[in-house]
Amino acid sequence: xxxxxVNAALLMAKTSSLFRCLGKRISDTGKLLYEVxxxxxxxxxxxxxxxxxxxxxxxTTGDIKLVNAGNPPALLFTEDGLGREFEATAPPLGVLxxxxxxxxxxxxxxxxLYIYSDGVTEGYIDENSMLxxxxxxxxxxxxxxxxxxxxxxxxxxxxxTQNAQPLRDDVTxxxxxxxxx
Amino acid sequence: xxxLERIHLLSRADKLQPLRNFVRELAxxxxxCDENLDCMVMAINEAxxxxxxxxYGGREDGEIIIEFWKDDCELLVRIYDFAEKVDLQAIKSRxxxxxxxxxxGVHIIHQVMDSVEYKNxxxxxxxxxxxxxxxxxxxxxxxxxSDKNKTKNSL
Numbered sequence: 001x002x003x004x005x006v007n008a009a010l011l012m013a014k015t016s017s018l019f020r021c022l023g024k025r026i027s028d029t030g031k032l033l034y035e036v037x038x039x040x041x042x043x044x045x046x047x048x049x050x051x052x053x054x055x056x057x058x059x060t061t062g063d064i065k066l067v068n069a070g071n072p073p074a075l076l077f078t079e080d081g082l083g084r085e086f087e088a089t090a091p092p093l094g095v096l097x098x099x100x101x102x103x104x105x106x107x108x109x110x111x112x113l114y115i116y117s118d119g120v121t122e123g124y125i126d127e128n129s130m131l132x133x134x135x136x137x138x139x140x141x142x143x144x145x146x147x148x149x150x151x152x153x154x155x156x157x158x159x160x161t162q163n164a165q166p167l168r169d170d171v172t173x174x175x176x177x178x179x180x181x
Numbered sequence: 182x183x184x185l186e187r188i189h190l191l192s193r194a195d196k197l198q199p200l201r202n203f204v205r206e207l208a209x210x211x212x213x214c215d216e217n218l219d220c221m222v223m224a225i226n227e228a229x230x231x232x233x234x235x236x237y238g239g240r241e242d243g244e245i246i247i248e249f250w251k252d253d254c255e256l257l258v259r260i261y262d263f264a265e266k267v268d269l270q271a272i273k274s275r276x277x278x279x280x281x282x283x284x285x286g287v288h289i290i291h292q293v294m295d296s297v298e299y300k301n302x303x304x305x306x307x308x309x310x311x312x313x314x315x316x317x318x319x320x321x322x323x324x325x326x327s328d329k330n331k332t333k334n335s336l
Contacts, residue, residue, distance in 0.1 A: 081196055082196070083189035084187075134263075
């Protein structure tokens with residue numbers, strides 16, 4: 001969500017409520033974000049917006065449908081070490097009414113899907129350098145996938161929290177894997 | 182133009198096999214004719230092998246980013262590296278009359294692709310190779326092979 005403070009928190013609460021409520025009857029994620037976006041455009045304060053990645057994951061098949069509304073790209077790290085980006089196909093929610101959100105469709109196979117806020121890639125790993133997507137990709141490339149997801153996520157976050165640089169943004173980092181693989 | 186994919190890989194030869202598989206599937210999905218499929222895979226493979234060997238000098242911790250764009254029937258491939266800027270004038274194929282293995286990557290890339298352009302990245306370290314190919318027009322010169330298993334890391 002853009003900004004900080006009470007206004008931002010209220011907008012986030014409204015967005016998550018809309019998402020949960022409308023999501024119970026709209027299973028198409030592109031259509032779901034279309035409806036959430038229009039609701040936010042009608043009622044939100046000008047200039048405020050929310051970035052979101054929404055999707056459906058079927059653990060039994062590994063199929064994923066994913067929509068990215070203005071968020072940094074999701075990163076699928078494949079079993080054989082390629083990093084595939086799923087960039088935003090539309091602006092954030094609350095910016096432009098009747099925006100269409102295109103779905104990505106792919107299979108997770110034995111890969112790892114990382115979804116994160118800009119606080120991750122814009123986290124400072126030293127005085128002058130942000131982690132950036134390239135840094136995140138390299139970190140993931142060298143991690144031992146036999147380690148638990150929790151340890152790997154903590155390792156990434158430690159890169160920009162365990163140094164002298166103060167955190168400048170909130171951090172969200174999500175990892176989706178097929179744990180039965 | 183529409184960006185189809187943006188992928189990252191480390192500058193390691195063992196990442197070229199998954200890259201070849203990925204390019205083959207993507208080009209096939211985008212309507213690349215059978216005659217071009219192996220040639221396209223080989224050209225992109227050669228371009229990345231050159232990055233690994235010559236730009237990164239065999240360093241395995243470099244990063245390569247490949248973008249695939251499409252406009253009607255034309256595929257645009259951009260290969261980015263973040264190594265030291267290379268002397269663009271020095272990129273050329275060797276004498277083909279010299280019979281020995283290796284060193285034919287640049288020749289193959291030029292034979293397969295409709296246009297090839299090497300650039301230095303303007304705002305940072307690194308280089309960009311930009312290649313274009315009409316997917317439906319077969320490669321004129323027979324540099325490829327119909328057997329995908331014959332595609333090698335370095336020719």
